[in-house]
Amino acid sequence: QPLDELIASLTVDVPDHPEPGVLFRDLTPVFADGRAFARVVEGLSAPADSDPRAAALAGADRATPTFDVVVGVEARGFLLAAAVALSAGVGVVLVRKAGKLPRERISADYVLEYGTATLELHSDAIRPGQRVLVVDDVLATGGTLAAAVALVEQLGGVVTAVSVVVELAALGGRERMAPHTVHALWTT
Ligand code: 5GP
Incomplete structure (x- = not known):
């Protein structure tokens, strides 16, 4: 089964959550399914397969990860980023909501x-020149991921890819992320 169809079949649409008029895509059943979760993690880890910019950075050797570290956005991005980092053999860095990080930090x-x-983001979490894969569950308007990317770039990180499980195309997030290309496993 194609991965986008698998994700679509396990996602539960919740009308009027968290506000009236919003159709919330609940991905927790995707994460709870072992086979689906493994394929999602594998898909998020291979942005070069669909991202020309990441592919160019990867050069001839697509098997070599195009990132040195994975950044996850609180909270669902954490569990995805941790799994991707483990499978790629790199570390994971947390972008958190205000007031949670204990040390010197930058804000967006x-x-x-x-x-x-x-x-x-902790000020020492990214070293200048480090290649960064930014991961979250859903791209909606793109405000969240744009802020996460801005934090990474403020510390001198090079965002080589942005990966999400689901892109809600009507909300224009992809356009907002330019010049970064978004690697989405399911666009709806
Ligand atoms: P954006 O900033 O792109 O408008 O919203 C994306 C952020 O809100 C992501 O961190 C994502 O977790 C959350 N989000 C927005 N809409 C949905 C949705 O329909 N389902 C889920 N699971 N998360 C959403």
């Missing part, structure tokens, strides 16, 4: 449908 504000929110 971003706009939500209602109001704003803040993401943070």
